[in-house]
Amino acid sequence: MARICVYLGSREGRSPAFMKQARELGALMAERGHTLVYGGARIGLMGALADAALEAGGEVIGVMPDHLVEREQAHFGLTELIRVTNMHERKATMAAHADAFVALPGGIGTFEELFEVWTWGYLGLHEKPLALLDTDGFYAPLLGFLDNTVEQGFLAQATRTMLLDAESPASLIQQLEDRLA
Template sequence: MSRICVYLGSRTGESPAFRHAAHDLGHTLAARGHTLVYGGARVGLMGELANAALEAGGEVIGVMPDQLVEREQAHFGLTELIRVPNMHERKATMADNADGFIALPGGIGTFEELFEIWTWGYLGLHDKPLGLLNVEGFYAPLLTFLTSTVQHGFMSQATRNMLLDAETSGALLDALTAAR
């Protein structure tokens, strides 16, 4: 895997651990020679991640719709900032430019991107690994819910197993690489 798409918040969240995790992931991606693909913002966890990858000498590709360039405060110091006409093109462009996917803590946009890319994998539209960086148990309630979804017969265990999770950047990248 050479390019990793990361979905995460444009806010920093309440816990300093979220910023630390974004910073650590950025450094780890660069140190392992991966290119970061993300939403292109310079604020929140998104900015923290991109800046850390750049500081560590990594390549960073941001993808942002024209209408959000000002609203989300686009990061103009990236290796490449791809401007697209809308959110649909943003998600498709990010997916096309990625060999794997990671979700850090975030809000509704992060969840939407995560579930869409997981669904695309389930439908056979890609065979790229995806995982959650479960910082301070942020995703623990979701993981419990997903187990319940399998138990109630609405999802197969194989589909559930497509979504990997780990508590550290290194462990998650190792799991994604092994799943490839």
């Protein structure tokens, strides 16, 4: 069973589909025996994902810098909450605990984490699969932009192919499991 690091928003977003699919993914991960590794918050999509995984009997590891424990409202009901000193340590700790990476809808932090871990894969620092859950078309503009980046010669097709995408949690988990096999 894999440890899957999920990057996602600490806000709920406007579409009800965001919360719905975050909860579906958390429950499905637990049902399939995967451990969730995430940022450790109890609010927004982050909290919904973690709660669903816990409710389904899954293991959940949260990683949060000390200075964000109060600001992000840390989830103290997790299997494990790892407190770190800063954001760099948070990202490194999450990556070290992960066998695969997933991004759900989120904001600037989610984008930064996604692109950093993708860059690490491109540079050969890891060979872990990476995927986007394109809930309600959230990532469609980004996927189009990335395809255009390939067409314009700034991104190799092999690098673009590293980033999987799916519109449903079940399809996303299956793709990750196939890559991990």
